[in-house]
Amino acid sequence: AVSTEDQKFTLQEVLDTFKICLSENKEVLLEHYVAGWRGLVRFMNSLGSVFSFISKDAVSKIQILVNLMKGEGGANYLTIQSMVKYEMDNQLVDLTKKGSFPESGCRTLLRLHRALRWLELFLERLRTSTDDSKTSAMCSEAYNESLAQYHPWIIRKAAGTAFWYLPGRAVFFDVMNVGSPEQVIHLLASGPEQRADRFGVAKRSAGSGNWLDMD
Numbered sequence: 353a354v355s356t357e358d359q360k361f362t363l364q365e366v367l368d369t370f371k372i373c374l375s376e377n378k379e380v381l382l383e384h385y386v387a388g389w390r391g392l393v394r395f396m397n398s399l400g401s402v403f404s405f406i407s408k409d410a411v412s413k414i415q416i417l418v419n420l421m422k423g424e425g426g427a428n429y430l431t432i433q434s435m436v437k438y439e440m441d442n443q444l445v446d447l448t449k450k451g452s453f454p455e456s457g458c459r460t461l462l463r464l465h466r467a468l469r470w471l472e473l474f475l476e477r478l479r480t481s482t483d484d485s486k487t488s489a490m491c492s493e494a495y496n497e498s499l500a501q502y503h504p505w506i507i508r509k510a511a512g513t514a515f516w517y518l519p520g521r522a523v524f525f526d527v528m529n530v531g532s533p534e535q536v537i538h539l540l541a542s543g544p545e546q547r548a549d550r551f552g553v554a555k556r557s558a559g560s561g562n563w564l565d566m567d
């Protein structure tokens with residue numbers, strides 16, 4: 353995974369990496385999840401330095417997961433499922449309030465995964481947008497429907513300011529590096545079911561609510 357760090361970003365490659373997260377028995381392999389996130393960070397960094405406060409947070413969360421995977425209990429961090437079981441069984445997660453485990457795998461992954469929900473909403477808007485659509489508007493709509501719900505006012509304010517500096521639609525398509533705008537749109541056009549699969553985890557658990565809303 354480290355050797356891919358200096359490669360040029362392509363959206364196709366990132367989608368493929370998230371796709372292979374899903375193991376045969378439908379568990380999510382953390383190694384590939386983390387590799388997918390590294391790709392997204394490269395993408396973000398190629399959009400300009402205004403977004404560095406955002407990518408820094410993503411990088412530090414990726415690092416938390418990597419440290420857990422490499423650490424003493426690393427064998428428990430093969431998949432999201434084994435991670436959750438291990439941390440829950442050993443009371444390594446703060447379930448009700450902030451406390452002893454500000455860097456648990458569960459809390460960290462939850463935050464990263466909420467950001468993927470933002471990305472899903474944003475890419476869907478980008479796919480269905482027209483030449484004159486504003487990326488900043490698409491971005492903030494997607495943000496308000498997802499991540500913003502979990503962010504305090506000061507972060508929402510900073511994020512909103514950063515959105516003003518987003519490049520236009522054409523630049524976005526170009527930076528994705530998958531060919532013509534038509535090819536980008538084609539790549540983004542697979543059904544929502546498939547897309548949820550690509551991002552590794554079904555968004556809703558059967559029955560009650562959405563696990564992205566947990567603490």
Ligand code: 1PZ
Nearest residue numbers: 392395396399403405406409410463464467471499507511
């Ligand atoms: C390319 C344009 C990027 C727009 C990204 C839209 C999301 C804006 C998010 C603003 C995040 C500001 C930085 C700090 C956030 C943290 O406070 C929170 C909560 O973590 P805690 O403080 O509880 O430890 N972090 C997050 O919610 C994770 C945010 C990751 C953002 C990654 C965006 C990924 C985009 C992919 C690339 C195009």
